[in-house]
Amino acid sequence: MSLTKEQVQEQVCEMIARFAPIAENGIRLDANLREHYGVDSLILVELLVEAEEHFGIAFDSSSLTDEYFATADAIASYVSSRLEAA
Amino acid sequence: MEIVRSAVPKRSIVEGVPRYYEPYVNDCFYNAYGALLGFKGVDPALALADYLSFLYDPMTEQIGVNYMLRSSDTFYYTEEELNTSLPYAHLQATKEFSGEEEALDPDAPRYEVRLYTHPSAEVAEQRLKERLAEGEPMIVVVNLYEIPYHGAYQKQHGIHAVVVTGYDEEQGVYHLFDKYEMSNSNFDGTLPRDVVEAGRSTSSVTENPVSGTTVRQMEHLWMEVQVPSHFQLKEGSAKQLLSESRRRMEGRDLLLGYPCGFPAMDDFLEALQAKRSRPFDDTEKRRFRFYYNRSLKTIVRQRRRFLVFLQRAGAAFGWTIPAEAKEWLEEAALRWDIAANVALKLGLTGKLALLDDFIEQLRLARAAEEQLVSWLPARE
Numbered sequence: 001m002s003l004t005k006e007q008v009q010e011q012v013c014e015m016i017a018r019f020a021p022i023a024e025n026g027i028r029l030d031a032n033l034r035e036h037y038g039v040d041s042l043i044l045v046e047l048l049v050e051a052e053e054h055f056g057i058a059f060d061s062s063s064l065t066d067e068y069f070a071t072a073d074a075i076a077s078y079v080s081s082r083l084e085a086a
Numbered sequence: 087m088e089i090v091r092s093a094v095p096k097r098s099i100v101e102g103v104p105r106y107y108e109p110y111v112n113d114c115f116y117n118a119y120g121a122l123l124g125f126k127g128v129d130p131a132l133a134l135a136d137y138l139s140f141l142y143d144p145m146t147e148q149i150g151v152n153y154m155l156r157s158s159d160t161f162y163y164t165e166e167e168l169n170t171s172l173p174y175a176h177l178q179a180t181k182e183f184s185g186e187e188e189a190l191d192p193d194a195p196r197y198e199v200r201l202y203t204h205p206s207a208e209v210a211e212q213r214l215k216e217r218l219a220e221g222e223p224m225i226v227v228v229n230l231y232e233i234p235y236h237g238a239y240q241k242q243h244g245i246h247a248v249v250v251t252g253y254d255e256e257q258g259v260y261h262l263f264d265k266y267e268m269s270n271s272n273f274d275g276t277l278p279r280d281v282v283e284a285g286r287s288t289s290s291v292t293e294n295p296v297s298g299t300t301v302r303q304m305e306h307l308w309m310e311v312q313v314p315s316h317f318q319l320k321e322g323s324a325k326q327l328l329s330e331s332r333r334r335m336e337g338r339d340l341l342l343g344y345p346c347g348f349p350a351m352d353d354f355l356e357a358l359q360a361k362r363s364r365p366f367d368d369t370e371k372r373r374f375r376f377y378y379n380r381s382l383k384t385i386v387r388q389r390r391r392f393l394v395f396l397q398r399a400g401a402a403f404g405w406t407i408p409a410e411a412k413e414w415l416e417e418a419a420l421r422w423d424i425a426a427n428v429a430l431k432l433g434l435t436g437k438l439a440l441l442d443d444f445i446e447q448l449r450l451a452r453a454a455e456e457q458l459v460s461w462l463p464a465r466e
Contacts, residue, residue, distance in 0.1 A: 021270075038270065041423075042379070045430045061443035064427040065420070 003055075003083060009076040012051065016072055019047045029073040034066060041066045051075065057082040094215040099252030099261055103223045105274060106130060107265040110390035114266040115309075118225040118247040119175075119199060121263075122311040125223060132319045132402065133174045133197065135395035136388060138331035138455070138462075141341060142350040144357060147373065148381075151388045152334075153342060155381040157292065157300045161203060161227075161307050168201075170341055173327050174319060175199055180307070183213060192315040195323070200312065203305035207283050210306030215253055217310065223251045225309040226262075228285030235264075235273040243290040245302060246271070247309070253279075295372040321403040325463060327395075332462035335455065348459075351452050358445050366436050374444075375433020382426035389419040414458040421451035 003011070013027040020027070020037035033039035039047070044066050048059050057079060069075050106121040111134060120130035141150035148154050152171035161180050168177035176196040183202040190198060204210045217224045230238035230246050238244055246269070252261035259276040290302045334341065337349035344350065361370065393415040400407040425447035432440040 041383070041427055042430065045427050046434065049431060049434050061428050061431075061440065061447070062424060064424050064431065 003080075005076070005080050008055075008080045008083070009072070011054070012076040012079060013072050015047060015051060015054070016075075019043050019050075027072050029076070030071055032070055033072065034070070039066075044069060048075070051079060055079050055083060057086070091212050092216055094212075094219045096255040097253065098215065098219045099254075100125075100218055100221055100223045101251075103249060103251050103263075105263055105265045107267060108391075108394075109268060110387045110394060112136075112384065112387055112391065114247045114264075114269070114271075115225075117266055118249050118309070119311060121249050121265075122223060122225065123197065123313070126311070126313045128197065128313055128317070129319065129398065129402075131394050131398040132324070134172065134391065135174065135324070135327055135399070136171050136391060137173065137327060137334050138389075138392050138459070139334040139341065139346050140348075140350050140354075140385070141344050141346050142354040142357075143344055144353055147357065149354065149378070149385075150381070151385055154344070155384055157294045157297050159300045159302055161201065161302065161305065163201070167342065173323065173330070177201065182305075183209065185209075190312045190314055194314040194317070197314065197317055198312040200310045201307065202310070203307050205305055207287060207306065210286065210308065211279075211283070214250060214308065218250065218252055222310070223249050225311070226250050226282070226286060227304065227307040227309075228282070229288045229290045229304055230285075231290070232281065232285040232288050234277070234281065235271075235275075237270050243288075243292050245290050245304070248273075250282075294376070296369075296377045319402070321399075324395075324399045324403060326465075328462050329465040331392075332459050332464060335459045335462075348452065348456065351448070355445060355448060355452075358441065358448070362438065362441060366438055366441070371433045371436055373433070374429040378429040379426050379433065382422055382429060386419050386423045386426060389415055389422060393419070408461070411458060411461055414454045414461075418451045418454040418458065421447045421454060425451065 009029060016027045016037065017023040020039050022038045027037065033044065052058055102125065104121055104124040106124050107117050111117050111120060116134055120134055123130045123133045137152055139152050141154055143154060148156050153167065163180050165179045168179065174196055177199045178201060180201040180203060183204045214224055214226065225247050227245055227247055230236045230244045231240060231242060233239055248262050248264040250260050250262045258279045260279060260282045261276050263274040264271040286306045287304050289304060292300050294300060333339065335347035337345055337347040393412060396407055396411065399405060425444055428440055428444045428447060432444060
């Protein structure tokens with residue numbers, strides 16, 4: 001089943017909300033994950049591991065930094081591009 | 087020996103202590119040193135500069151920069167252990183406070199960090215008040231398990247350095263700050279005296295998934311930073327820091343008995359290659375998830391701190407720092423950072439393909455640092 005970009009964004013935001021220490025008001029796509037939701041690099045990597053399983057994709061190790069995946073939108077765009085390429 | 091007590095006022099607050107915090111500074115201790123150095127008019131970006139290096143111990147598989155990164159069950163470090171890093175500082179061996187004021191040579195080339203312990207709460211508190219009454223903020227070490235503003239409160243033990251800036255006997259409080267945001271600390275206010283005392287005296291028991299349980303007696307550990315009145319961060323010692331960094335990275339000497347720099351990195355890479363043909367068991371997963379991830383993050387911060395030093399020293403002493411030097415260091419820090427994250431992912435998933443990615447990132451870090459080191463001056 002293919003997912004639209006909006007569906008991927010929605011699922012990524014739900015996932016972040018489960019992992020983030022601060023997520024009472026939901027997750028904004030463009031907000032910095034560390035600054036707004038307390039997602040440090042430890043949480044980010046755990047989140048990406050779950051996203052790999054959930055979407056059936058693999059994140060390239062050379063992009064594995066919190067600068068690269070600074071927002072929910074960055075993660076969702078990466079996932080969408082991987083799903084399209086599959 | 088009985089300790090002589092001076093009379094102290096009922097209240098004393100030291101104003102103007104900078105709430106220093108930089109994410110690239112090694113840890114909460116160094117950040118606390120930065121606050122006290124800044125208070126004394128010394129630029130922490132220069133004074134907290136450190137040698138570039140890398141350590142690897144094939145026996146324990148531990149790594150480090152200028153000392154090995156590992157859990158310890160004691161605060162009693164030797165002079166040698168304490169002085170392989172921070173070339174502008176002299177750290178005295180940890181000792182029990184005797185009550186005697188130690189003289190400071192006004193012409194000493196390095197600022198001094200004195201590490202004291204005392205089993206008596208009364209003695210430790212009296213010393214803290216005396217220092218504050220003299221207008222000197224003090225670094226005290228607390229067990230986060232007892233510190234209510236912290237997320238670890240009543241959940242997890244851990245030692246942590248905070249800066250105390252005052253006390254008020256009538257209100258029964260200490261004024262302190264803790265701006266180490268890396269561990270989600272952001273406190274600036276007062277804590278009851280009893281809470282601070284509990285933090286300074288409750289043994290810290292940490293369960294390390296790799297090295298096991300560590301129990302540290304807190305013994306009211308504290309640090310006093312003394313800056314000689316004629317202290318200056320001189321160009322000669324900044325240059326010496328660069329040439330010594332080159333020497334360490336080239337592995338010219340042993341550091342605390344270990345090979346360092348590129349030879350150590352090569353040994354580490356070789357040991358990692360050997361892991362490809364062995365089962366990646368739970369011990370390995372824990373090692374990568376907990377130990378390598380955290381230790382490599384320390385290396386990332388150290389490389390970023392070295393870059394800040396280069397830039398600040400360049401501005402202070404009129405050096406021309408080539409753009410490439412900045413790029414090499416940024417590239418190295420990026421590769422160490424990715425390696426740290428890959429280590430965590432490898433530890434979480436156990437997917438051996440990630441070991442190849444880990445090795446690749448370390449090779450890229452090494453290559454960038456090789457370029458940088460070829461630019462660093464050799465010892466004259």
